[in-house]
Structure formats: structure tokens, C-alpha cells
Amino acid sequence: MEPGHDSDPPPRTRHPIARFVVWRVAVGIALLAGISVLVFIGTAALPGDAAAQILGRNAGSGALAILNRELGLNKPGPVRYWDWLTGLLHGSFGHSLVSGDPVSSLIGFRVVNTLILAGAAGLVLIPLAMVLGVIAGRRPGSAVDNVVASTSLAMIAAPEFIIGTLLIFFFAVKLGLLPAVSILAFGTNPLGDPAVLVLPLATLVIVGSAYIIRMVRAGVVEAMRSDYVQMARLNGIPERRVVVRYGLRNALAPTVQVIALTLQWLIGGLFVVETVFAYPGIGYELVESVIARDIPVVQAVAMLIAAFYIAINILADVAVVLLVPKLRTAA
Amino acid sequence: MTAQATVAHGARGHLSFARTWSGGIGLVLTVSVLFIAIFGPFLAPHPPAALLGAPFQAPDSAFPLGTDILGRDVLSRVLCGGRTVVGYATIATAIAYVIGGSLGLIAGYTRSLVDPVVMRVMDVMLAFPPFLFLLVLTTGLGTGPYVLIIGVASIHVPGIVRIVRAATLEVKGRGFVEAAVARGERRSAVLRREIVPNITGTLVADAAPRLTISILLVASLNYLGLGLHPPAADWALMLSENRPGLTIQPWSVAVPGLLIVALTIGTNLLADAVARSRGTSIDRELIAR
Numbered sequence: 001m002e003p004g005h006d007s008d009p010p011p012r013t014r015h016p017i018a019r020f021v022v023w024r025v026a027v028g029i030a031l032l033a034g035i036s037v038l039v040f041i042g043t044a045a046l047p048g049d050a051a052a053q054i055l056g057r058n059a060g061s062g063a064l065a066i067l068n069r070e071l072g073l074n075k076p077g078p079v080r081y082w083d084w085l086t087g088l089l090h091g092s093f094g095h096s097l098v099s100g101d102p103v104s105s106l107i108g109f110r111v112v113n114t115l116i117l118a119g120a121a122g123l124v125l126i127p128l129a130m131v132l133g134v135i136a137g138r139r140p141g142s143a144v145d146n147v148v149a150s151t152s153l154a155m156i157a158a159p160e161f162i163i164g165t166l167l168i169f170f171f172a173v174k175l176g177l178l179p180a181v182s183i184l185a186f187g188t189n190p191l192g193d194p195a196v197l198v199l200p201l202a203t204l205v206i207v208g209s210a211y212i213i214r215m216v217r218a219g220v221v222e223a224m225r226s227d228y229v230q231m232a233r234l235n236g237i238p239e240r241r242v243v244v245r246y247g248l249r250n251a252l253a254p255t256v257q258v259i260a261l262t263l264q265w266l267i268g269g270l271f272v273v274e275t276v277f278a279y280p281g282i283g284y285e286l287v288e289s290v291i292a293r294d295i296p297v298v299q300a301v302a303m304l305i306a307a308f309y310i311a312i313n314i315l316a317d318v319a320v321v322l323l324v325p326k327l328r329t330a331a
Numbered sequence: 332m333t334a335q336a337t338v339a340h341g342a343r344g345h346l347s348f349a350r351t352w353s354g355g356i357g358l359v360l361t362v363s364v365l366f367i368a369i370f371g372p373f374l375a376p377h378p379p380a381a382l383l384g385a386p387f388q389a390p391d392s393a394f395p396l397g398t399d400i401l402g403r404d405v406l407s408r409v410l411c412g413g414r415t416v417v418g419y420a421t422i423a424t425a426i427a428y429v430i431g432g433s434l435g436l437i438a439g440y441t442r443s444l445v446d447p448v449v450m451r452v453m454d455v456m457l458a459f460p461p462f463l464f465l466l467v468l469t470t471g472l473g474t475g476p477y478v479l480i481i482g483v484a485s486i487h488v489p490g491i492v493r494i495v496r497a498a499t500l501e502v503k504g505r506g507f508v509e510a511a512v513a514r515g516e517r518r519s520a521v522l523r524r525e526i527v528p529n530i531t532g533t534l535v536a537d538a539a540p541r542l543t544i545s546i547l548l549v550a551s552l553n554y555l556g557l558g559l560h561p562p563a564a565d566w567a568l569m570l571s572e573n574r575p576g577l578t579i580q581p582w583s584v585a586v587p588g589l590l591i592v593a594l595t596i597g598t599n600l601l602a603d604a605v606a607r608s609r610g611t612s613i614d615r616e617l618i619a620r
Contacts, residue, residue, distance in 0.1 A: 034455030042467035150353055157543055157599035161554045162588045165570060165577075169585075173578050268462045272551050287555055290466045298470045302463055309460050 017321065024317055028310045035306045036088075040081045043295050043302075088303060094296035098289075103300045107282055111304070113189050114274070114281030118266045120197060121204040126262055129209040130255065133216025138243055140221050148213060155210035160269055164203040164276035171199060182279040190279075200277045204269055211265055215258050223247045256323060260316030264309055351607070357600025364594040368413025375407035379564035387573075387580035399573050399583045401562075409586050412564040415476075415553070416591065420545035423480045424538065427487035432534070434488070435495025436522055440503060450496070453489035461486045465548065469557045479558045483548045487541050494537055498530040536609050539602030543595055550591050566591050 075083075087094065093103035136148035172180035182196035190197045223229065224247050232242045270283035278284060282301050289297040377383060381403060388398040396405035438446040456464075465482045472478045502508060508525045516524075552558040553567035561572065566587035573583035 031455055031458040034452075035459050038455065038459060038464075039467055042464075042471045044471070153353070153599065153603055154596045157547070157595040158592055159547055159550055159554075159567075159595060161551060161567070161570065162592055165574065165584060165588060169577055169581065173581075264460070267460055271462050271466065272555065275555055286463075286466055287557070290470050291556060293470060295470065298467065302467050305460060305463055306458070309463075310458055313458070 020321055021318055024314045028314045032303075032307055032310055035310075036085060036303060037081070039299055039302045039306070040084060043299050044080065044084075084299070088300070093300040096289075096294055096297050098292050098294045098297075103296050106297060107285060107301060107304070109189065110280055110282045110285050113184075113279070114270060114283060116190055117197060117200055117204070117274070117279065117281060118263070118270060121201050121208065121266055122259075122262060124201065125205045125209050125212065126259055128205070129212035129262075130216050130258075132209070133213045134220050134243075134248065136213065137217040137220030138224060138247070140224075145217075149217065152210040152213040152217075155207060156214065158207060158210075160203055160207050160272045161276050163206050164199070164273060167199050167202055168276075180277075182277045184280050186280075196277075196279070200273050200279050203273050203276070204266060208262065208265055208269060212258055212262050215261065216255070219255070219258075220247060256319045257316055260312050263312050267305055267309055351604050353600045354604025354608075357597050357602075357604060360593045360597025361601055364413065364590055364597060365417060367410065367590065368417040368594075371410030371413055375404075375410040377404040377407040379403065379408045379411040380562045381407075387576040387583070389580060390582060396582045396586055397580050399569065399580075400576055405569075405580075405583045405586065408564040408569060409566070409590065412566045412569055412587060413590065413594075415559060415563065415565040416546060416550055416567065416594070419476060419479055419558075420483070420542060420549045423483035423549070424487060424542050424545045426480065426484040427491055427541070428534065428538065430484065431488040431491025432495050435492040436499055436526065438492065439496035439499030440518075440522060440526065446496075449492065453492050456485070456489040461548070462551075465552060466557070469552075474557050474560065476559060479549060479552060482552075483545050486548065487545070490541075491534075491537070494533065495530065498533045499526055502526050502529045532609070536606050539598070539605050543598045543602055546591075546595050546598065550595075 091104075093107075095102055096106055099106070132148055132152075136145040139145055168180045171178045178198050179196055180199075182190065182200060184190060184193065184196065224243075229242060229246050232246045233239075237245075270281065271287055272283075273279070274281045274283035275287045282305070286298065286301045286305075288294075289301065382401055383404055384394065384398045384402045386398060386400050386402045388394060388402070390397040394404050394406065396409065399405050399408065434449050438449045464486060468482045468485070469478060472481075503526065508521065511521045511525050549558065550567040553565050554571050556568075556571065559565050559568055561568065569587040570584055570591075573580070577584055
């Protein structure tokens with residue numbers, strides 16, 4: 001959410017960057033451990049009898065007892081947590097309560113599908129949004145800026161499921177150009193049928209680029225207002241050079257954070273967008289598993305996504321420190 | 332990138348935010364949708380859950396917006412379906428401020444052992460992707476209005492704790508607070524009379540974008556089927572349940588969708604106008620999914 005929010009100053013040493021990286025990774029692991037507790041409490045330790053939920057209201061007490069033993073629900077909470085955590089660390093994610101398949105075989109190809117969708121969205125979204133953000137931010141208050149700024153302000157608040165439904169209505173129902181749902185055979189990925197990628201991708205790009213445009217625009221407006229840009233202009237340096245050399249260069253560090261935020265935003269947007277299009281990725285899988293209360297799948301996917309989210313934060317923080325010499329010495 | 336606490340600039344002209352172009356549009360959109368959400372149920376021609384005709388009937392004189400997937404009147408369901416979105420989002424945001432505000436005040440003012448403990452827990456919650464948090468919570472607690480409210484409120488709590496704590500720390504060092512402490516006022520009195528009035532301005536500007544986020548989250552969860560249960564009349568739920576009729580009866584999807592978009596865009600334009608009238612920006616706060 002906010003890169004760098006948890007980095008207390010690490011101790012000064014001869015290798016400040018190495019120290020910083022170690023410190024950030026340690027904090028990341030601590031956060032992930034905290035999240036694992038929350039995930040475990042949220043899925044398996046809250047009131048609401050999982051076995052009764054799974055078997056339905058008419059389940060016999062024998063069946064309930066067997067399922068409880070199978071789920072390990074007859075052991076005390078901390079023991080169950082420890083078993084679960086050590087299992088995860090050994091790469092054993094358990095079995096789906098719904099299909100009985102190992103969780104890893106259920107989510108493996110879906111992780112690939114999600115990475116394809118999110119990666120493609122990022123490749124379209126980041127350059128597009130950065131260009132629009134720079135064009136708008138270069139001259140705050142100009143006609144172009146007003147159009148870009150107000151459109152992005154409106155789009156930022158548009159729910160993904162409505163944009164997705166709108167795209168389905170026009171491009172699938174009315175024009176018949178693209179499939180309304182992204183259905184793929186089990187275990188396959190969308191590269192064999194790229195048409196199914198288009199509408200989910202467009203939805204992510206439309207809503208996601210609004211966020212990035214606003215961030216980049218704000219960064220560029222700030223940089224263009226700075227003393228060094230004024231100074232460069234007063235020295236008679238051509239405007240194009242002022243923008244590229246002075247404005248953009250100093251917006252480099254914020255840009256890295258923008259990319260990190262984009263990736264994090266994509267993670268959040270994926271749950272809804274994948275579900276709207278029934279796209280077989282981990283976002284849709286997670287929503288379906290939550291509805292079916294398939295606890296092992298929910299736990300595994302949740303930890304996977306949380307780890308990814310935290311890793312992005314760490315990478316962004318480290319990249320920023322490497323890019324900005326000022327921070328390097330301060331670290 | 333930490334949220335900056337800008338402590339009360341003092342109210343600079345009431346409603347000055349509505350004078351800008353986008354602020355005015357935001358105000359009109361928000362008020363219109365709120366009007367439908369609040370007074371709609373009194374104007375509905377039919378009970379929202381009554382089965383009245385064939386499924387997906389086109390609009391006619393009996394059903395001005397046609398019928399839905401079960402043959403219920405779309406107009407009546409639209410008029411009754413706004414209370415949930417607006418109501419739950421508002422309640423969740425308010426609860427978040429009560430909990431987050433108290434924790435932030437205590438952490439910022441006392442600086443006792445409570446402070447580091449609360450703040451580390453908040454760090455963990457902030458590192459949790461918000462929508463993922465809601466999904467995990469729903470797995471454990473099941474679906475329904477209470478889970479919806481608790482979940483959405485919890486997402487805001489860490490951010491609010493940070494802002495309130497930072498604002499409290501800043502106000503605490505000022506002369507009038509030190510004077511009140513020196514006079515021997517009780518801690519609760521200092522908090523109530525000196526600190527709280529001086530951080531409310533910051534909180535108002537912070538609350539507007541949070542309300543938009545709450546509306547988005549509540550609507551998205553209802554759409555996914557993880558919030559309210561059918562046959563509840565709810566705009567987002569209408570969107571998902573009537574989607575099979577998109578080809579033959581698009582009104583059953585378009586009208587509730589349009590109202591949700593008008594509401595979220597309206598509140599967001601308002602939030603932006605409020606923030607700009609205070610010389611701040613909502614851009615930093617909007618990454619919430």
C-alpha cells in the first residue's frame with residue numbers, strides 16, 4: 001500500500017545498502033508471519049464450524065467427527081497453526097476440501113494464467129499511463145491536463161465490475177467481436193486463445209491506468225515546480241530538455257514506486273476482474289474457494305498473494321534506495 | 332509516502348469546494364443518488380421481492396424498466412436497492428473512525444507500551460492486501476451484512492490510526508495542550524477539549540475518499556456474492572443476478588450499474604474538491620484495492 005512505511009532507520013555501518021536490504025527482508029518476513037497468523041485465524045480459527053458448513057445442516061455427528069479429524073480441527077489452535085505453517089514451509093499446501101486434489105495442482109496453472117493477464121496489463125498500462133501522466137503534468141491547468149486529470153479522477157472511482165460489464169455489453173453482446181467469458185480448458189493457458197484475454201485486459205487497463213496517471217501527474221507537477229527546473233528555464237535551456245533532463249529524471253524514484261503500486265493494484269483488481277470474466281486465474285479461484293469455504297485453497301492462495309505483495313514492496317524500496325544517491329548515504 | 336498530517340487549517344469558507352466545476356458535479360451526482368437511495372423505497376410501486384411477471388420482460392406501462400431474472404419489477408428493486416450500498420458503506424466508515432480514532436488518540440497521546448504494540452499490529456494489517464483481507468474474513472465468518480461492515484471497517488482502521496496518531500503527536504506539542512496539562516486537567520478532558528477539536532479538520536478531508544473506497548468495496552463484495560444474500564434488493568447484486576439477461580433486458584443491469592457509477596464518481600469528485608479546498612490531494616490515499 002505504501003512502500004517504505006515500516007522502515008525504521010537501520011543502524012549505520014560500512015555497508016549501508018546491504019544492511020538496508022537485510023533489514024527490509026527481515027521486516028518483510030516478520031510482516032508475512034503476522035499475516036499468516038491473521039490468515040489462519042480468519043480461515044480456520046474463527047467461530048463458525050467449518051465441518052458443519054461443509055457438510056451442510058443435516059450432517060450426522062459421525063461424519064462431522066471424521067471431517068473434524070481430517071481437517072485437524074480437534075487439536076488446539078496453536079498446534080494447528082504450527083502444523084499448517086510448517087506444512088507451508090515444506091511446500092505442502094494440503095488438499096482441496098471440494099475436489100480432493102492437491103492444492104498445488106489446482107493453483108499451479110492458474111498462477112501462470114494470472115501472471116499472463118497481470119503481466120500483459122502491466123505492459124500496456126505502465127507506459128500508457130506514464131506518457132499520459134507526463135503530458136498532463138507538464139503543463140498543469142492546460143486543456144490537455146484538464147481532460148486527462150478529470151477523466152482519470154472519474155475512472156479511478158468506477159468499479160471494475162461495472163466497466164467489465166459495460167465492455168461485455170458492447171464488445172460481446174452488441175458487436176459480437178469478443179467472447180463474453182474467458183473460458184479455457186482445465187490446465188491450459190490463454191496464450192492458445194488470446195481473444196479471451198482482451199476484455200479482462202481492457203478492464204484492468206481502463207481502471208488501473210487512472211490510478212497511475214494521477215500518481216505520475218502529481219509527481220511531474222511537483223518536479224516541474226521545483227527550483228532546479230525554474231533555474232534550468234532561466235538559463236535558457238530548451239523546454240524539451242528541461243522536461244526530460246530535469247523533470248523526468250527527478251521523477252525516477254517516484255516512478256519505481258508507481259510501478260510497485262501498479263502491481264499491487266493489479267493484485268487487488270484481479271479478484272473482481274477475473275470473476276467478471278470467469279477467467280481461470282488465482283483471483284477467480286480464490287473467490288470461488290471462499291464461496292465454497294474450501295479452506296486449504298483459500299489459505300494457500302492468500303499466503304501466495306500476500307508474499308507477492310510484500311516482495312513487491314521490498315523490491316521497490318531497495319530500487320528507490322539504489323536509484324537515489326541521497327537516500328543511499330542516508331541509509 | 333506516509334500519510335501527512337495536516338493539522339486543522341481552520342474552515343476556509345463553508346462549501347467553497349462546491350464552487351469548483353468538478354466539485355459542483357460531484358455534489359449534484361452524490362445528492363441525486365442519495366435521494367434515490369433514501370427516499371426510493373417510499374416511491375416503489377411494487378414490493379421489491381414480489382414475483383409479478385415473466386422473467387426479463389421489456390419495459391412497458393406496467394413495468395417502466397421491465398422485469399428481472401425472476402420476473403420482479405426492476406424499477407421497484409432499483410428504488411429499494413440503494414440503501415444497502417450507501418448505508419453499509421457509511422456505517423462501516425463511521426465504525427472505522429470510532430475504532431481507529433480511539434486507538435490513534437491513545438497511541439499518539441499516551442506514548443505508553445500501547446503505542447508500539449498498536450502500531451506493529453497496524454503495520455501487519457497495512458501489508459495485507461485489502462481485498463484479500465475481506466476474502467479471508469468471509470471464509471471464516473461467512474457472508475452477510477455484519478461481516479460486510481466489520482470487514483470494510485477493518486480495512487480503514489490502520490490508515491486512520493496512523494493519521495490520528497500523527498495529528499495527535501503534532502497537536503500535543505503545542506502550547507495550549509501543555510497549558511491544559513499544566514493546569515492539572517484530567518487526561519480525558521485534555522483529549523476531548525484540546526486534541527480532538529484540533530484534529531477533526533484533518534479527519535474530514537480524510538473521510539471523504541474513504542467513503543468512496545467503502546462504497547466500492549461494499550458494491551464489489553455484493554457483486555461477487557460475498558455480501559448480501561438474495562433476494563435482497565441491492566444495486567450490485569442486481570448487476571450479477573441479471574447478467575444472463577444482458578442481451579434481452581439490458582435495463583435490469585444498466586440502471587443499477589449507472590447509479591453505482593454515479594455514486595462513486597460523485598463522492599470521489601466531492602472528495603477531491605474538499606481536499607483541494609484544503610490545499611491537499613486525495614491521490615496518495617486512493618490505492619486501496
